[in-house]
Amino acid sequence: MNFTKIACAALLGLAAVATSQPAFAEGKLMAIITPSHDNPFFATEANAAEAKAKELGYDTLVLVHDDDANKQNQLIDTAIARKAVAIILDNAGADASIGAIEKAKKAGIPSFLIDREINKTGVAVAQIVSNNYQGATLGGQEFVKVMGEKGAFAELLGKESDTNAGIRSSGYHDVIDQYPEMKMVAQQSANWSQTEAYSKMESILQAHPEIKGVISGNDTMAAGASAALQAANRPDVVVVGFDGSNDVRDLINADKIAATVLQPAYDIAQLAVEEADDYLKNDSTGKPEKQSVDCVLITKANASKLDNFQLKK
Numbered sequence: 441m442n443f444t445k446i447a448c449a450a451l452l453g454l455a456a457v458a459t460s461q462p463a464f465a466e467g468k469l470m471a472i473i474t475p476s477h478d479n480p481f482f483a484t485e486a487n488a489a490e491a492k493a494k495e496l497g498y499d500t501l502v503l504v505h506d507d508d509a510n511k512q513n514q515l516i517d518t519a520i521a522r523k524a525v526a527i528i529l530d531n532a533g534a535d536a537s538i539g540a541i542e543k544a545k546k547a548g549i550p551s552f553l554i555d556r557e558i559n560k561t562g563v564a565v566a567q568i569v570s571n572n573y574q575g576a577t578l579g580g581q582e583f584v585k586v587m588g589e590k591g592a593f594a595e596l597l598g599k600e601s602d603t604n605a606g607i608r609s610s611g612y613h614d615v616i617d618q619y620p621e622m623k624m625v626a627q628q629s630a631n632w633s634q635t636e637a638y639s640k641m642e643s644i645l646q647a648h649p650e651i652k653g654v655i656s657g658n659d660t661m662a663a664g665a666s667a668a669l670q671a672a673n674r675p676d677v678v679v680v681g682f683d684g685s686n687d688v689r690d691l692i693n694a695d696k697i698a699a700t701v702l703q704p705a706y707d708i709a710q711l712a713v714e715e716a717d718d719y720l721k722n723d724s725t726g727k728p729e730k731q732s733v734d735c736v737l738i739t740k741a742n743a744s745k746l747d748n749f750q751l752k753k
Contacts, residue, residue, distance in 0.1 A: 470498040470716065471519035474530040475507045479632075479660060481683050481705055482530060484749045485554060488709035489528045496717050498525075507599070509536035516540045520547045526716040528709065529564075530555045533601045538563060550719055552712040555705065557603055561729055566715050568731045570703030572604050575682065575735025576611025579701040582737055583616065583655050583680045586698045590621030591652035593678075594644045596637055596665060597629040598657035605629075608657050608682055616655070625651060630661045637664025645672055652677060659683035659700055666696050684738055684749050692743045702736040705749040 598605030662681030684702030
């Protein structure tokens with residue numbers, strides 16, 4: 441038996457296995473973890489972060505946790521094992537994500553949160569979110585205006601585990617509740633889902649045919665509600681969303697949705713990567729951990745300028 445040939449073959453086999461894995465430059469891998477890209481908002485976050493990271497010279501590892509905290513935990517283990525230098529994260533729960541982010545910190549990997557905050561400070565380096573309360577007050581004001589300051593309405597809420605759902609609802613009601621002739625007759629969670637929103641809207645219409653409006657915690661649910669209203673031949677019902685998606689932009693232009701609120705997902709994701717780069721180079725971002733970016737009201741007057749969660753000039 442020729443042991444020299446066997447040894448060479450073994451080494452060649454190991455080399456083949458090694459080269460079949462992604463080749464990342466030492467100390468240059470940035471992990472980008474978001475919910476499912478089936479939602480264009482999260483796809484935009486991932487694409488924007490990846491583009492900026494590559495522009496700054498980083499390799500990227502783009503992963504999806506599907507709003508599953510256990511899967512997120514496994515993905516952060518993957519980022520740690522791959523020796524990522526930083527994690528850009530749209531997290532899977534304000535409480536459920538804390539342990540995983542702490543684990544990354546203990547491994548020496550800083551996290552930069554986008555879109556959603558967690559219920560603890562000092563764990564992530566940055567938590568950069570849209571000013572959801574400010575945006576919700578804009579949406580609430582437009583909703584009241586289009587409703588003529590009176591009438592029965594329904595509210596579709598997002599996931600209870602997501603702090604944004606509560607903040608947006610509070611912002612809406614701090615405006616709407618000032619108008620005594622605005623009457624909320626139904627309030628249900630559709631869990632950010634278009635399919636659930638369609639089903640919930642059908643049930644609400646059956647129970648409350650008198651409704652004049654629907655205010656939604658996000659655009660995906662607003663689109664579902666709009667589809668149900670169109671199917672029921674109720675184009676008279678006002679719908680307002682929140683996010684600034686292209687789908688809802690098109691529905692606004694088609695007079696099927698009255699307005700939405702743009703949260704600048706693209707800009708926030710790129711900002712997080714820039715801050716990660718600053719932190720890795722200077723051991724500081726020069727900014728506070730919690731940062732908010734103001735939202736913009738989108739109506740038919742400016743909808744044509746909206747594209748992929750950016751307002752073009």
